[in-house]
Amino acid sequence: MSVRDGHPALEPGRIGQLTTANRLVVAPMSRVSAEPDGTATPEMADYYARFAQGGFGLVITEGIYTDAAYSQGYLNQPGLVSARNAAAWRDVVDAVHAAGGLIVAQLMHAGALSQGNAHRDGTAGPSPVKPRGDKMPGYGGNGPWPTPKEMDSADIEEAVAGFAAAAVNARDAGFDGVEVHAANGYLLDQFLTGYTNLRDDSYGGPVAARVRLTAQVVERIRAGTGPDWTVGVRLSQTKVNDFRYRWPGGAHDGEVIFAALAGAGATYLHIASEGRAWTETARLDGGLTITGLARRVTGLPVIANGGMHDAGLSAQVIGDGHADFVSVARAALVNPCLPRRLAAGEPLERFDRTLLEPTVTLDNVRRRLRAAGAPV
Template sequence: MSAREDHPVLLPGRVGGLRTANRLAVAPMTRVSAEPDGTPTPDMAAYYAEFARGGFGLVITEGIYTDAAYSQGYLNQPGLVSGRHAEAWRDVVQGVHDAGAVFVAQLMHAGALSQGNRYRSSTIGPSAVRPRGVQMPEYGGEGPWPVPGEMGPADIEEAVAGFVASAVNARDAGFDGVEVHAANGYLLDQFLTDYTNLRRDEYGGPVAHRVRLTAQVVEAIRAEVGPDFCVGVRLSQTKVNDFEYRWPGGVHDGEVIFAALADAGATYLHLASEGRNWLDTALLDGGLTITGLARRVTGLPVIANGGMHDAGLSGQVLRDGHADLVSVARGALVNPDLPRRLAEGRELEDFDRTLLEPTVTLENVRRRRAVDAPV
């Protein structure tokens, strides 16, 4: 790989009022390495700071649970619920800022896809529909998902209040913004998805109603944190438990969803590609891409995700106007210095699938490779 100082991902970026050193972001990746009560650890601080030192302009946390009720999805998932949580996050934020990156907290309610919650033994969702697939063993689950309880008005109010309170905690801990997790099959995406949302009230039926809860969350956060704090939204068609799902209305659904979130006060949209390359999920009818459609409808910055460690693909996405930034997940795990490698023309390390295990660190892999290396 030759030096690539002119690659578009290395140009300065902008997300609302935030300026980033480049257009490369670290995508959220669940690592379940917090203390049992959800408090971030020094190891987590080192983990996030390494991406910032490696040159990523934007770092987005793993999904952080938002209330002491039904939001937690995994044991040892970090939270932003208590004062102890927020205080520990301050140290994590400081390390990322000291290394020069913008840091955003992703706020997540697992809904029916919760498989480890220290506060509750049952789950809730938009409707009493068993999720597709089975629980993920790498995160401590096994067997079919339980059937969730259908959320009533009080449950919805509690979920919205949790998002708002955790956003305020994130701001007070020093984060530059928050990202509302409405992707990958979790609660807000369950409301967006036609087969998990069978409601007949104002949150069910046509897509304009199914997106209402996500828009309500964004609007409520915006009202509390003010006009200048960054409030992004992550969306996807595919899910951790359903790689094949696509919005049934295609372009029309995208237009309705994107417009609703822009109107609610979103700063940016982050379009994820769970389990797929961007090229596999981005194309819509008429030659449009989902990220390009989001840019056209809203005028907001859009982050594209899915195989973006590939310099050719990320360059195409940015040069052709499909997105404003790109986010990297697996490629960042094994190459936390990916931006520097790209700028200097150095090859990327080969991906090691063991890194997908949430408790495995890059240091573990380095040590194993050193032991296995020929002498």
């Protein structure tokens, strides 16, 4: 990878009260390597610290489950629901801070796409609609998804309260902020999506009603953590079980969603591209891009995702005003020092698809690179 001098991703950035060394972000990547009760391990502290050591301006954790009810998505997924969980995350946060980085906890409720929950049997979602596709073997799943129970008002309150409590736990553990996971087909995205949300109450129907739950989560987190703490939201059109889905209303839907979340108190928006490149999912009618629209509607910092390890693409996305930051997932696994390589104009190591295995740690990656005679 060769880049021109002054790559815009290497410039300092600002997200709310946070000043980042650059505009390169580690995207959330589920690793399912926590203890059975959701407690983070010392190996996870080392894993996240290496991204900070490699120069990333911000690290966003894998999805962390938020309650001891229906939120957990996978066995060995980390949680933030107990004092023991929070204390272990403090060690992770301290390791990242000691390496000079910033770290945000992504808070996640799997909803109907849960395939491993130590707390509850069965799954819950906005409507009793069987999810498309099959469970993900890489995360311990097998066979078709079950049909979820329809969440009643008590279930919804339990979910919102879980997000809020987990956010307070994250703040107390020293995290620099949280990111609400409303993307990729999980619970909050299920409420946003017409074919999984068939409700006829205040959470169903037009997009302004379907985004209501996500806005309530942001509002409750904001109320519990204060006016200045970083509270981001991750959104996507595509899903882990549906790569083809796009918002039916296009730019109109985007305007409604973005405005609602900004009004609820979001600090930033992170627009994901599950299973597809930004170039495939970002374009809207009229020459708009979804990330550019989010910036225009809200005035908030926007993170773009999807193929952003490509130096030319990330320069275009930031330089042409489509987004303020770019997040990298797969390429960061094999190139934890990607920002330093970008600054030096050095090529990136090729991505090995076996590294998508959730339990592969950065130590595994480094050993493989050394065995191949590649720099780390």
